[in-house]
Amino acid sequence: MVGATRSKYSLIRTPPNLCDAPREHETKNLCNWWLHFCILAGMQNHTEIPRRDFLAASAAGMTLASGLAFAAEGEAAKLAVDGGAKAVTMAYAAGPRFGAPERERVEQMLGQDTLFYWKGPQTGIFTERFQQVCPAKYVMTCSSGTAALHIAVAAAGIAPGDEVITSPVTDIGSVIGVIYQMGVPVFADLNPSSLNLDPADVEKRITPKTKAIIAVHLAGNPCDLDALKAIADKHNLILIEDCCQAWGAKYRGKPIGSIGHIACWSLQNSKHITTGDGGVVASSDETYGPKLQRYGDKGFDRIKGGQFEFFSTNYRMSETQAAVGAGQLTRLEEIIASRSKLGNSLSEKITGLKGVTPHNVHTEDRCSYWFYMFRIDPKAFTCDRAQFVKALSAEGVPASAGYIPVTMHKNPVFQQHGFFAGKWPVKDLGLTSMDFTKHETPEAEAILQTGIRVTIHEAMTEQYIDEVATGIRKVAQHYAA
Numbered sequence: 001m002v003g004a005t006r007s008k009y010s011l012i013r014t015p016p017n018l019c020d021a022p023r024e025h026e027t028k029n030l031c032n033w034w035l036h037f038c039i040l041a042g043m044q045n046h047t048e049i050p051r052r053d054f055l056a057a058s059a060a061g062m063t064l065a066s067g068l069a070f071a072a073e074g075e076a077a078k079l080a081v082d083g084g085a086k087a088v089t090m091a092y093a094a095g096p097r098f099g100a101p102e103r104e105r106v107e108q109m110l111g112q113d114t115l116f117y118w119k120g121p122q123t124g125i126f127t128e129r130f131q132q133v134c135p136a137k138y139v140m141t142c143s144s145g146t147a148a149l150h151i152a153v154a155a156a157g158i159a160p161g162d163e164v165i166t167s168p169v170t171d172i173g174s175v176i177g178v179i180y181q182m183g184v185p186v187f188a189d190l191n192p193s194s195l196n197l198d199p200a201d202v203e204k205r206i207t208p209k210t211k212a213i214i215a216v217h218l219a220g221n222p223c224d225l226d227a228l229k230a231i232a233d234k235h236n237l238i239l240i241e242d243c244c245q246a247w248g249a250k251y252r253g254k255p256i257g258s259i260g261h262i263a264c265w266s267l268q269n270s271k272h273i274t275t276g277d278g279g280v281v282a283s284s285d286e287t288y289g290p291k292l293q294r295y296g297d298k299g300f301d302r303i304k305g306g307q308f309e310f311f312s313t314n315y316r317m318s319e320t321q322a323a324v325g326a327g328q329l330t331r332l333e334e335i336i337a338s339r340s341k342l343g344n345s346l347s348e349k350i351t352g353l354k355g356v357t358p359h360n361v362h363t364e365d366r367c368s369y370w371f372y373m374f375r376i377d378p379k380a381f382t383c384d385r386a387q388f389v390k391a392l393s394a395e396g397v398p399a400s401a402g403y404i405p406v407t408m409h410k411n412p413v414f415q416q417h418g419f420f421a422g423k424w425p426v427k428d429l430g431l432t433s434m435d436f437t438k439h440e441t442p443e444a445e446a447i448l449q450t451g452i453r454v455t456i457h458e459a460m461t462e463q464y465i466d467e468v469a470t471g472i473r474k475v476a477q478h479y480a481a
């Protein structure tokens with residue numbers, strides 16, 4: 001909890017050159033990649049090639065690659081899936097995710113006598129660095145994004161039968177906390193191109209039982225927070241931001257997580273930055289913020305001590321994870337700056353392509369592109385999505401169909417209302433009339449049926465994205481109806 005730890009650890013500062021450390025590793029890795037490339041290209045004696053010639057050869061390779069990409073746009077372009085040349089000829093070298101910044105923290109941590117979070121130096125440093133990303137007054141580190149969301153929902157005071165409106169296209173962690181607090185998740189429909197909550201549909205689903213909205217910034221694309229905040233204010237609802245996929249994103253220039261009443265992040269392995277598993281829940285709100293620590297720590301008030309006034313489970317994060325997380329935070333800006341540029345660039349390059357809707361990010365927002373997703377209009381193509389994706393993969397485009405297999409409420413556990421040993425007390429006791437078998441979110445269904453996901457990685461280059469775009473154009477033009 002920041003209230004108690006911030007002043008104590010404000011003296012511990014990151015050396016400014018700490019952020020330079022990862023670059024060394026990335027460079028090394030890039031060299032390894034070239035080494036590998038040279039071996040593949042039959043240049044076994046690469047070590048004997050003078051550096052200047054080597055660079056010249058590399059540049060020639062690049063020019064050749066973009067020339068091929070250009071040729072592929074001609075009418076005669078044969079799809080790679082049919083035996084033609086691939087559109088994506090380059091590779092990208094993902095650098096190591098961990099190195100000097102994490103090692104420095106872990107090293108210090110191993111010298112401590114305690115690895116407990118409360119007043120832990122690593123937790124203090126993590127929190128301080130986190131607040132440079134999102135300036136929240138109250139910050140509680142915890143064991144996962146799911147835990148962060150459960151803490152948020154508990155702090156928001158969701159009571160049995162209370163309804164919480166959220167997106168049906170998300171990680172199940174968005175609603176696990178709602179269900180454990182005996183609340184009722186209500187899934188609203190999505191905007192067709194931002195893939196986030198449609199505020200008008202959210203408002204339609206508000207009932208006297210609605211208590212909160214969980215705005216999921218899918219793939220790191222900020223939700224329409226002005227509209228959602230206005231709805232929340234008008235109906236006296238608590239706005240919770242699920243920023244698990246949105247590390248470093250910005251809404252109209254403001255850090256994501258700073259607009260809602262409470263915000264949650266995940267540090268799970270697949271996210272932009274990671275501690276293996278971990279999470280953060282934060283708030284600047286004086287009603288909810290002071291409760292976050294207790295809802296993450298068995299209801300125990302570490303500041304005041306005493307008897308239990310709150311009931312909750314144990315979601316604490318240890319110093320071990322906080323140490324790694326503090327190191328990871330030094331890498332965040334570089335990761336997001338790159339991804340945001342690459343994703344926007346891909347959008348520019350496929351805009352105007354018939355039958356293709358790019359991932360729609362507001363021009364004043366910063367999307368952190370946990371992934372990129374464009375949609376295809378099935379009527380505009382002679383092939384189905386599976387064939388489209390197969391052709392893209394053959395071109396070397398890192399693409400896959402859809403995201404989660406079905407909208408959240410279409411999963412068997414929701415269809416059967418069987419959350420607790422096959423039962424759902426909230427429904428059995430008559431606290432809700434929710435029937436997930438009748439719940440409909442047609443645009444969300446369509447998104448999962450027609451979306452094509454493209455990997456965005458910070459180590460990709462503009463030229464790489466250029467080839468990815470060429471691959472998408474090539475496939476789209478070939479199968480144009």
Ligand SMILES: *Cc1c(COP(=O)(O)O)cnc(C)c1O
Nearest residue numbers: 144145146171173174244266268
């Ligand atoms: C990853 C994720 C979660 C859950 O985070 P965990 O750390 O895996 O528990 C919740 N919501 C969204 C949108 C996520 O992507």
